[in-house]
Amino acid sequence: MISKKILITGESGFIGSHLINLFTNKYPNYEIHGLDKLTYAANKNYTKHLENKTNYKFHKVDIFNREDVFKLFHEYQFTDVIHLAAESHVDNSIANPLLFVETNIVGTLNLLDAFRSVSSGRFHHVSTDEVYGDLNEFDSAFTEKNPYNPSSPYSASKASSDLIVRAYHRTYNLNIVITNCSNNYGPHQHHEKFIPTIISSILHNKQIPIYGSGKNIRDWLHVEDHVEALDLIFHQGHSGETYNIGANNEVSNLELVYLISDICLEKKIHQDPRGLISFVKDRLGHDNRYAICSKKLYEQLKWQSSIDFKQGLSMTIDWYMK
Numbered sequence: 001m002i003s004k005k006i007l008i009t010g011e012s013g014f015i016g017s018h019l020i021n022l023f024t025n026k027y028p029n030y031e032i033h034g035l036d037k038l039t040y041a042a043n044k045n046y047t048k049h050l051e052n053k054t055n056y057k058f059h060k061v062d063i064f065n066r067e068d069v070f071k072l073f074h075e076y077q078f079t080d081v082i083h084l085a086a087e088s089h090v091d092n093s094i095a096n097p098l099l100f101v102e103t104n105i106v107g108t109l110n111l112l113d114a115f116r117s118v119s120s121g122r123f124h125h126v127s128t129d130e131v132y133g134d135l136n137e138f139d140s141a142f143t144e145k146n147p148y149n150p151s152s153p154y155s156a157s158k159a160s161s162d163l164i165v166r167a168y169h170r171t172y173n174l175n176i177v178i179t180n181c182s183n184n185y186g187p188h189q190h191h192e193k194f195i196p197t198i199i200s201s202i203l204h205n206k207q208i209p210i211y212g213s214g215k216n217i218r219d220w221l222h223v224e225d226h227v228e229a230l231d232l233i234f235h236q237g238h239s240g241e242t243y244n245i246g247a248n249n250e251v252s253n254l255e256l257v258y259l260i261s262d263i264c265l266e267k268k269i270h271q272d273p274r275g276l277i278s279f280v281k282d283r284l285g286h287d288n289r290y291a292i293c294s295k296k297l298y299e300q301l302k303w304q305s306s307i308d309f310k311q312g313l314s315m316t317i318d319w320y321m322k
């Protein structure tokens with residue numbers, strides 16, 4: 001018997017494709033609906049095989065189109081939503097902020113209003129630690145209590161959408177959870193992002209571009225660890241709460257390139273990957289350091305990441321080689 005009708009938005013993107021694969025396999029008694037506009041960032045090949053499954057259905061919808069979103073909710077009467085659809089690339093948000101406002105802010109509002117009109121379950125909003133702004137070298141890692149201080153149009157649009165979701169909980173008593181996670185890596189990530197760029201540069205013997213001095217620090221989370229945490233929080237998180245998700249893998253961009261280069265050297269993919277490093281003009285408003293504390297998630301729901309960083313990078317390199 002079907003116990004939930006879940007809509008997963010952004011299902012053909014990097015993280016959404018992993019989540020929908022997990023849910024369609026693990027929960028045969030859920031009817032899982034995937035929604036995606038199929039922008040340049042989507043890749044339907046990662047979810048196409050699901051079309052043979054009886055508990056899966058795909059909808060090509062733009063969440064900025066309010067009428068289409070309402071029509072879909074009224075037709076299928078979803079019980080729950082896990083919302084990942086977004087414009088996600090910081091550089092694109094600097095070039096075209098309006099699209100980020102339309103998709104990330106207005107799109108989220110459209111989903112919330114449609115959800116409010118038909119759904120009785122949970123709205124899980126997937127967000128980023130970039131809403132907290134950035135840290136200096138000696139600051140403590142972001143906790144859920146850090147004030148929002150976004151730097152880029154991307155992070156500002158995600159911060160706005162988080163606040164709207166919170167307001168809908170307070171105002172309309174919607175059952176919501178928000179998750180803010182650190183930078184993801186792993187299979188299916190679009191080549192515009194940093195780790196795929198490093199790997200593909202080495203594979204194709206091209207220069208590895210590093211913004212500025214390479215000293216900016218990021219905190220990395222394997223996508224499979226992330227979707228395990230989303231599964232747990234969707235089912236067991238407390239309504240109205242925010243949970244940070246991270247794996248304590250803080251490295252500077254330059255250290256990350258060294259790490260990947262050394263793995264590629266061990267795998268005999270390239271003879272001198274470090275020799276490909278090329279420093280390029282820094283990104284406008286480039287955040288200095290991100291570090292995320294997921295102690296609350298451990299204390300409340302006993303979640304911890306399980307994929308070792310070096311091992312995760314090695315598996316990711318193998319995937320891109322295939």
Ligand SMILES: NC(=O)c1ccc[n+]([C@@H]2O[C@H](COP(=O)([O-])OP(=O)(O)OC[C@H]3O[C@@H](n4cnc5c(N)ncnc54)[C@H](O)[C@@H]3O)[C@@H](O)[C@H]2O)c1
Pocket residue numbers: 009010011012013014015016035036037038039040041042043061062063064083084085086087088089103107126127128129158180181182183184185190
């Ligand atoms: N990748 C990360 O490191 C990371 C870290 C923290 C949070 N997040 C958040 O996780 C979510 C998923 O990120 P991702 O890395 O998988 O992004 P992605 O860019 O790989 O995928 C986003 C998906 O959303 C779809 N989409 C874009 N605009 C849409 C619209 N108007 N209507 C419907 N679908 C639309 C795209 O087609 C794409 O399939 C995003 O909300 C992002 O902010 C990502």
